[in-house]
Amino acid sequence: MAVNFMRSLLLAAVSFAVCSVLAIPTNSSLERRARAQVYTRCSVPNTVALTFDDGPYIYLKDIVNALDNAGAKGTFFFNGNNYDCIYSQAGADRVKYAYSHGHQVASHTWSHKDLTTLSSDKIHDEMWKVEQALVKITGANPAFMRPRNLWELQQPGSRCLGCSWAISGYLGFRDSVGASVQTSKNLYNNIINKHPSTILALNHETYETTAHQVLPYAIQRLKSAGYRLVTLAECVGKPPYQSVVAPKARDSTWHC
Ligand SMILES: [Zn+2]
Secondary structure, rough: HHHOOOOHHHHHOOOOOOOOOOEHHHHHHHHHHOOOOOOOOOOOOOEEEEEEEEOOOOOOHHHHHHHOOOOOOEEEEEEOOOEEEEHHHHHHHHHHHHHHOOOOOOOOOOOOOOOOOHHHHHHHHHHHHHHHHHHHHHHHOOEOOOOOOHHHHHOOOOHHHOOOOOHHHHHOOOOOOOHHHHHHHHHHHHHHHHHHOOOEEEEEEHHHHHHHHHHHHHHHHHHHHOEEOOOOHHOOOOOEEEEOOOOOOOOOOOEE
């Protein structure tokens, strides 16, 4: 309970970061992962990448519908077993819904653990289990992942700095913890008023106000400002997936 409570505190209703949200391409090879490039911003001019962490959760379809209605694309960084199990009927349906509507699916690690506390073997589990789930459910093997607690990974003495995952390339981002709807809207307003060439925004799909209030508002403001709302892959000009095959049928391996 205490852990969940702390996690709730850490997850903002809407977190917002510009030019500092990180995502790294994933790969099933540790060696290649170690050389993974870290993206900290969009590079294609006039693009916005709206990204959503911590799902699949109950507001996902509303978020997808809001994006679809605006002709926008989003990117979903899914956990395997966080708020819900990705293999549950509802969880898998949500993942399929986002993917089949043309939104990018990506990895947010299996169980949302702080990777700095884990051994290399455990980190590997956190990576491949969610990749396998996304391949089974959608057929797509994600090329992007975003871990939790990125800022910790670059701290001096962080245990992972000496491990094989080459995370020393990370820069930190700051969640805006517990932001109100108005605060979240203001964050969007402030950045839109400055009108940078690109915007990379982190939201959490697990908050009702994000799905139903902040996101529709942000989409309209961003569109009015002339931005194209695209996937993270498109905004950095890279392929979204390592590979795409036919999705699998549900079997006994679909459990958390
Ligand atoms: Zn998260």
